[in-house]
Amino acid sequence: MRKITAAVATALAVSASTLVAAPAAQAADVNLKVQTWSWERDGAIHAAYETHDYGVHPKDVTIRVREKGSDKVLTTLDLNDTDECASAYDCWGWSFVTDPVTLPEMGVYTMDVVVREGLPDERVDRDNGEFNYGLYPQLTATTERPWISYDNHRFDVSGTLVATDPNTREVKPFVGASVHYRGPISGNQGEYPVDEAGRFRVPVAFSEYSNDTLLDFSFGSAHKTLQLPFRQQELKLKLDTPVSAVTAPYGSDVPVRGKVARVADDGTEKPLAGANVTVGLQAAAPTRDDGTFAGLLAVMRAGTVDVAVDHSRWFKNPPPHSLRVSSAPKTNTFSPLTASVDKYRKVTFTGKLGVTEGSYPAGTTAKISIQHSTDGRSWSSVGSFTARYGTTFTQSPSKKGTAGSYWRLRHSAAALNSTSFKLGRKATQLLNDDVTPEGVRKGTTITAKGSLIQESGTSWKSFAGQTVRIYFKASTSGATWQQLGTAKTLDNGTFSKKFTAQQDGTWQMRYVDTVKTHYADYGREDFVDVR
Template identity: 60%
Template sequence: MGTTTLAVFASTLITAPAAQAAYVPLKSQVTSEEKDGRIHAVYESYDFNLRPEDVSIRIRKKGGAQVLDTVRIADRCAPESDCWDEKFLSEPVTLPELGVYTMDVVVREGQPDEFVYPDRGDLDYGLAPRLTVTGDRQWISYDSRLVKVSGTLVAEDPNTREVKPFAGASLSYRARTGTMGSRLRTDEKGRFAESLSFSEHNTDTEIDFRFGTAQEQIVLPFRKQEMKLRMDTPLGTVNAPYGSDVPVKGRLTRIADDGTEKPLSGHDVVIGSQKTLVTRKDGTFSTGYTVRHRETVKVAPRASGWFGTQPVHFFEVAKSPMTSEFTSVKAGVDKYRKVTLTGKLGVSKGSYPEGTSAVIAVEHSTNGKTWSSVDTFTAKYGSAFTRSPAKKGSAGSHWRLRHTGISLTSTSFKLGRKSTELVNDDMTPEGVRKGKTLTAKGSLIQKSGSSWKSFPKQTVRIYFKAATKGATWKKMGTAKTLSNGTFSRKFTAKQDGTWQIRYVDTPSTHYADHGREDYIDVR
């Protein structure tokens, strides 16, 4: 049986007389080999201060303490040699039965400076090993990336020559190019199994399995599938205004192993020099290509080893005029400070493909001179749009729209209302008996320039939410503000809950305001 190499690393000293020298890790390796129908330990020398004649090998069952056999190195190293990187066979090994054993290296056995280095390698006690290997796939492809390999290892018992499963044996496998490699260990019945994962780069699919002199190979042809690219738009020459985004839509599919056409999801598609996007679950992709100048645009999926010829599509972009324009733009701010801009994006002349769009920015300015973008959205040419940015309205500021692809802005609008505020709003008393009177009171003020003034003749609403699960706010009544802005309204206490006063019945010149939430305990 051939050699099974096992790398040797730092070890732990088992026994050593008290007077011996400091422990030195063993670099030399120990494996096993079949020769002339007998099994031998193999000592591979990598220690300059250690000669083969100083070494003996003790053999034990894995995990066991009993020494079953001790052999010395039979080969000798020339006196003038340093023995470096040479292999030396031991005397033949005799063990109870076929199996995998562990070997301890003993240096200068029986002498005062004896060292024992335990578990330095495996000894495979078996003759004429034979491998069988099968896979659950006949080829490798996009649909068959994972191959489950299984097999068995048997060998002759050196004592009886009976063929038996070789349990606990360590065998290796690798691709012919060395791109894949690992070790497997057989179970008590000599069986082993492994899942081999392939990528688009693993075109070499001849996998060799080895154990000593035994070798078995499985060959899995690498099958490339056909990739197909279907373009919905654009299909010819694109005429569109400068800075607009023309729609680019398509679908990527593949011809599967069963001959059916299936969507190719999660695959990169490159659109000219502008964008790379990933196909959806159904293989579709869509984006906008920004028109800048006359050019030929290439659409192509990323090349992949899973597939054969790469399909491509080209479309032409004609010279693009500056013809975009905003029409019917309006802006307003409601009583809750929500700013809304509406309008339509189109062209002053010319045409564009259906679905052509542009990114529009909502811009804000406190002085009408210095502008900053507070929101962006996509508007389609020829379609009306409505947009409300997250930024709220103030007492007075400027708003406009900007086409981000070109230097085009809409008319600007100065929007604002006067601020209002509910102050000293309260429900009294805080604790009240059921059936007693509760009073909602407070003041309403309005901002006038840099100062605040009372806001008379206004209606405020009083709301209540019961302290029960699922309760909602209910309007309980209203109150009118007096000339000094104060108001009050009495209610009968019925149950625990939260009260709130709100000013929402505003004129178009003022903002609304909500008072604080006040919890009242009704006893």
């Protein structure tokens, strides 16, 4: 029997492939659980076959060799020694070969598997495998890259594939064949075609985690392996500030700046972008294109803090840069500090974060929380900002002021609370604000009127003697609000002002000329149609 041993079958299967079946005329087109390939032995080329289909006995199988892209059948082959397994079940996993094959010229052909050829239940699996008609393949593969490194981890490998023409015994390029490549990265493999000159080109890629730098190329019995050494580049870490020692208030953040460079393959120093640098337990921003980085050293205790570059297998990491840290607790202070609320309910803190003793590096900062309380005892954060020591800040939270509540700043890292401020003004409200009549002719007299009230304890009362501004915005495109006049509130809080209607537009009354004890208020927008 011509059965192939399991080891040989495995080797032969390297060149086997299963392609999408094309339609077959006058036969059921199927995808069988079989594979075919070409096998060179004793200076001749055979078709080889292996089945994993319990429903197909090899004795019922013939193989057709066709030109690629054509229905022209060049030869039909029978399998040898198929009587040595009694049933399809017994034949499972066995490999069989045909007699030597002779074709018109050296090249790559395709094979169809035909079951019960010529019978009513004939089945055809088209393009089941490739038939490589060429003897003694010779494979070369070279690269100009002498090693794998950060500078050299993506490049091309070029090579050639030639074979002996079985008919003429001439050695020439194996045009149309495909070289199999298997690389070090999972999934980095494939088939690469040979051109008219017998050349092929394979793009290869390595990562820093490529422990195996073997590149394997194969075609049939021809193999070529390249192994390139993995070269790590030296890294250099330089700190610009601070250099060695840090003295700063407890809970502050000291700026740490520096640069990371690498010694490239050509021996020159080049900035390293995207490197991760840690300052103690905190990660700095990745290095910029010029290799520089900026981070913060959180001063939480006295001792030593390391500045280090995260490990990467591309590089030989430099030793950490150690900083000696000294800090003094309970030396932080807000001085001076003021807080106010304006007529539009905007709360503003103005002050400076400093120390009662000691010093700090330039640029030292701290995270400050803005807190609010309704009773002066239970506090909640309503905003935060970064304050630079020794530099005046002006900050406002998004939360608006009320009739009366408590506000303060907190430096949480240093457990420092500022003085609390009770801020508030009386609320005001424009009521019954209206422009009448509406839907009038141009030139008609119209009246803007309403009333102004103020908060008084738990109730409201009229607000006399106040100025109300009256605004108008025309309906034309691009128009803006224009103040057309003012009105004084009477003892009962009412006001009115007459105007001549000129054009369509929107009116609004505004109380903005407030006393320091009251908030401002805007009335509703009232559209008046002028015909």
